[in-house]
Amino acid sequence: MHDPIGGERCPAQDPLAALRRPGDVTCDVYLTGTVFLDIVFTGLDGAPVRGTESWARGMGSSPGGIANMATALARLGLRTSLAAAFGDDKYGEYCWETLREGEGIDLSLSRTVPGWHSPVTVSMAYEGERTMVSHGHQAPLPEPPHGPPPPARSAVTCLEPGRPQPWTAAAARQGTLLFADVGWDESGRWELAALPELAHCEAFLPNADEAMRYARTDCPRRAARLLAETVPLVVVTMGAGGAYAADGRTGETAEVPAVPVEALDTTGAGDVFVAGFVTGSLAGWPLADRLAFAGLTASLSVQEFGGSLSAPGWPEVAAWRRQVLAGDRAAAPDHAFLDDVIAALRCPAPGTHAAAEARRRAAPTLGFRSRG
Secondary structure (H helix, E strand, O other), X not given: OEOOOOOEOOOOOOOOHHHOOOOOOOOOEEEEOOEEEEEEEEOOOOOXXXXXXXXXXXXXXXXXXXXXXXXXXXXXXXOEEEEOEEEOOHHHHHHHHHHHHHOOOEOOOOEEEOOOOOOEEEEXXXXXXXXXXXXXXXXXXXXXXXXXXXXXXXXXXXXXOOOOOOHHHHHXXXXXXXXXXXXXXXXXXOOHHHOHHHHHOOEEOOEHHHHHHHHOOOOHHHHHHHHOOOOOEEEEEOHHHOEEEEEOOOOOEEEXXXXXXXXXXXXXXHHHHHHHXXXXXXXXXXXXXXXXXXXXXXXXXXXXXXXXXXOOOHHHHHHHHHHHHHHOOOOOXXXXXXXXXXXXXXXXXXXXXXXXXXXXOOEOOOOOOOOO
16 A cells, blocks of 8 residues: 555554445544654663763664654554654654655655754663653644644544644544543643643543543542543553553443563553554454553563554564463463454464564664665
């Protein structure tokens, strides 16, 4: 499949194949936001100390920011459209080519801005945490850069208090399901009134700290139930504690534990979680299955460098499930539903060319010249 400007989509299984009908909208998920070039250092023994030089044992570079979520969605087989500004420097060129050519993301609504340099984030991972330093300037374009949102099955909006996103109302009016992530409230007020876009959203996916502050409670589960009085569906991520969801329409709740893994780099794990949940939601899966899948994809992502290029696709999901079943068929009962999903998608066996094809990973540098 090709996007309107010639980018070739990576081979991928389609989790919505059984639901597609002639005349459906062609876009599964619409996104808009800022693309960063992420440079990630891992293997640090501790936080950098002023006046000293620290050496990292690992390093990776990849598109970051909204590119984390766009890549995660595309690798799970959803037709993803991204509206963003790109610098016309080498960083911007690398990010554009990686997203369009490498991941098959539709960038026909994005723009390259002459004379604007790409935003950059340096992330340092140590002791299970990360510290980030970012630099960039606002792109001299409106947000979104192309105007009104296109027709789409769904859209993900990253809310910021005090920063209106009027495109969300337009998307909701045309039947797009909106999933809302949220950033840290630097003002410290934590008022839902500062997030008017929630009135248009199907689901709200804060982390535990954010949810408890907005709900004025010290229990993440109670926070989810209270917030579900405002938004139809609330999903609260609790890190190593897993995730909890409350459906305000039906009263249903669900909780799934985290998949234990050894984390190399947690950059973008929250974005991958959202992508997994959106995928399950569009596919019509039960609430508990959506939670379990989102948590699994996030856990698989933290075992690689970088945010976007660590996102798993269906071959990685299938390989994990086969490994679990080979070790103990009673293991991971929360993910038993995946057996039928993987069988329907005909995921390639691990080690085959098809399983490895087009799976880019973050590299220590960018712009290698091709050999051969």
